[in-house]
Amino acid sequence: MNADNLAQGESSSGGGRDNDVLWMPTVAQRKETALWQFAEENGFDPEDYDTLHRWSISQKGAFWSAVWDFCGVVGEPGDAAFQKDEAAWMTGARFFPDAHLNLAENLLRSDGADTSVIAIDEAGGRKDVLRKELISRVARVAAGLREAGVRMGDRVAGVQPNNVDALVALLATLSLGAVWTSCSPDFGKTAIVDRIGQVAPKVLFAAARYRYGGKDHDVGERIAEVVGEIPSITTLVLSGEGDIPGVAFVRQDVFGGDGPPEFTRVPFDHPAYILYTSGTTGIPKAIVHRTGGVLMQHLKEHVLHGDVRRGDRLIWYTNTAWMMYHWTVSALAARATIVLYDGAPILKADNGLDCTPLWNLADSADVTHLGVSPKYLATLAAEGYLPRVRHKLSALRSLLVCGAPTLPHQFDWVYRSIKRDMSFSSISGGTEILGSFLIGSPIHPVRRGQLTVPALGHAVSVLDDRGAAVVGERGALVCTEPFPSMPLTFWGEGGDERYRDTYFSARAEIWTHGDVAELTYTGGGYVHGRADNTLKPGGVRIGISEIYAVCESYPDFEDFLVFGALHDGDEEVVLCLKPAEGVTVTPDLVKTLRRDIRTQASPRHVPARVHVVSDVPYTVNGKRVESAARTTVAGETVKNLGSIANPDCLAEYAGLKRDASL
Incomplete structure (x- = not known):
């Protein structure tokens, strides 16, 4: 049975019609996936995801060791993959306690002749960057950071658009074992200072100008104010055009010097990224993420759940502050090409809205994996825009969406208006875990409105008001077993206590995520929104x-x-x-x-x-x-x-x- 039939609601089970099933991969498609191969290599029936998932949460050391080996992680794993703490089952657990690795080294591996990045801007400009060129640029900027006094554990911040300069700054920081944190250049001065000011960065990478929505924006004075309010910044590195008034800076294209790349391997729990909560109820919380946790979580999501393969081309429409930017960057470790887009996804035109930018990009860059938001899809639908009519999308295998609940009718619209033969994955997790609790799968059917499966390695459950696990009923989304991408801490005084109060105060040693969710008998689920909404x-x-x-x-x-x-x-x-x-x-x-x-x-x-x-x-x-x-x-x-x-x-x-x- 082909995907066109399933898109019309035909069941692949032989039991007549199943109007919830919108797409089902063929047997041949399933057998080609890394998830299928991973299951077989570890002695599991690939058709029995439930057993594979139970193994992933009950035999944590064996599972994450298998992910390390299957994905070819570069580094020393040490003798133990999981160390439990009976007194603090989740908050005291440690993964790979003796491991040493470098996140940038894993992101930059592969042949130098591979294309690592395709950067496209709003005006249609394009730059393809080979892996060897990216490595060279990272090595040069890393040398500049060393000259600026950046050492392992120091913080480096970025306020840049989504382009190659921002990526190079991030990778150079990680290569030293330093800690990267970022904001988008459209953030106001207070929003930037409230975030990166907490963590006292030593170096700031910034852009004085950016283009969005057909307009040029000069934020040079804003950057000058930011530097003036964060005394820890000793070096300002400026990318792109424009100047920063009254502040000394060095241009990124001349920052650093020639030399071979160097990668400082750090412990698994060493900080890599600091991301921030929305901050609508106070100063944003600064969430510290572990080097190894980021890599393992993202490799699992890209390689196993996303079926991202060597040579694939992946983009998520995002700015440099959102967690999905960091998630996108990690696709480099799967030996994929990442596509960076600097601009607005929909432009204003004389006759209305121009919805073409991301779809033109998908065609020109042969995008295999495209990530957007439910609101973006809703805007396309309201405009009557039909990508399947106006674009080839011949390479597109997977459309992904997150950021808000994706509504059932949007699933219908996707298969009717974009492409029939592709996976559509609504995923849900958060900045706190830098990944997903409920996620897509390349070997499962796509069911209308549902998030496909609980992610491997996550003991996801929904609890009712009694604290009992329920299926088919709404309740609190929780995770009952530890996982590598749990935050290390919240930055600042009392960070450990604030972290525990946020996620473990409602239920001791059980992660309470703050979402209202519902699991289904078919193995998928729904996320209905935040509990406080x-x-x-x-x-x-x-x-x-x-x-x-x-x-x-x-x-x-x-x-x-x-x-x-x-x-x-x-x-x-x-x-x-x-x-x-x-x-x-x-x-x-x-x-x-x-x-x-x-x-x-x-x-x-x-x-x-x-x-x-x-x-x-x-x-x-x-x-x-x-x-x-x-x-x-x-x-x-x-x-x-x-x-x-x-x-x-x-x-x-x-x-x-x-x-x-x-």
Whole structure:
């Protein structure tokens, strides 16, 4: 049975029709995957994923040793792959306690003649970088960092667009055993200082100018202010064009000197990256990630779950601050070519929106793995854009999505509008683990709306209010066994305690992720959103993703936001609508919307208040900030406006009155 039949809802099991199955890899496709080969090499039936998964979480040392060997990790693994601590089963566990390795050395391995990077900008400019050229550039910048006094464990920061210069700075830092941290150049001064200022970087790589959305942006003065407020910065390295007023700097293209690459091997738990939480409820938490944890987690995800092969070409649309940037970079360790895109995924044109950039890129670069967001897919659908009609996409094998719950109708749209014969993986994890708890699989069917499988090495469970594991019911997403990519700590004073309070205070030595999820009898699952975005009108817990799903079916709305507000001792649902251009939101339209929410979700989901707004607040990382709207409407103060990309819009929310709602 071919993929076209499955895309129409035909079951591959011989049991008639299964409308949830949208795509199934053929037997030949499954047998070609690394996951199939990994299972066979370790004595498992590749068709029996459940047993393989149970082995991966119960025999942790054996599993992660097998991943190390199968993926050809460069380094010394030591004698033990897992060391448990009976008193602190998760927080005290250690993986490869005697290992030594270097993350950059693993990312830069392979033949020098391979193409390592394809960098494309918004204007269509393209640069292909061979592995040997990338290694040479990394070695030169690493020499400059050594001359600047950077040593193992020192922090180096970047505020650069998604281009080769940023990648080189990251890899050069890692090659020394130093610690990399980054922000995107579109972040405001406060957002940058609140993040990298915490970790006292010695060197800052920055760009004075960047281009986005057809406009040139000069952030030289902002970078100067950042340097002025972070006294630990002793060297500023500038990439691209433009200057930084009043601050001494050196150009990245002349920074450093010639010499062979050197890689300082560090312990498995040595810090590699520092990433940051959204920071909407206070100063962003600085999450310290382990060198070995990053490599093992990402190799497992790329090679086994993503079936990323040598010579594949992978891109995730991201900026340099988001975890998916670091995830993308790690595909180099799978000997793939990474595609970097510097610009907006959708541009404004005279006749509307230009949705072509990522799809033109996919064709020109022969992209095999493309990662985007649910919101991006929703925008394409609203514009009536059909990639399958306008583009060849002949190399594309896998479309991936994360950042928010992907709604069932979006799965239908993907197979109808993009490509039938490909895997579509909705994945979910977080910055905290630099990876995924629920993830795709190249040997499983894609089921409508579902995240395909629990990731190997993660003992994922959903617990109800009793603390009992449930299937087919919503509850708290947890992980009950240790895994290598758990954070090392939170940076700063009391970091260990803050880390434990965040993820282990609700359940001792059980990771509580903060998501509301649901596992299914077919082995997949759903993530319904963050637990702090769960509403309880009338004391009944509901998710907001169902409301978003209905709103997305209306071309009348450009955007929307749902949150809760207290009234008469109960929580009521508030829906804010940003109309599409030229649309007037009338009482009749709202009445129809409420009816559809009632029938497609439930009576509990029907908003008590509907307001028309001019904008929706987003974090600097591109996620809706329901909590900021909820706090503002309640008359309270949002603690960290620097984490919000468009904080001025909250003034409108402060004026929303219940008696003026639709």
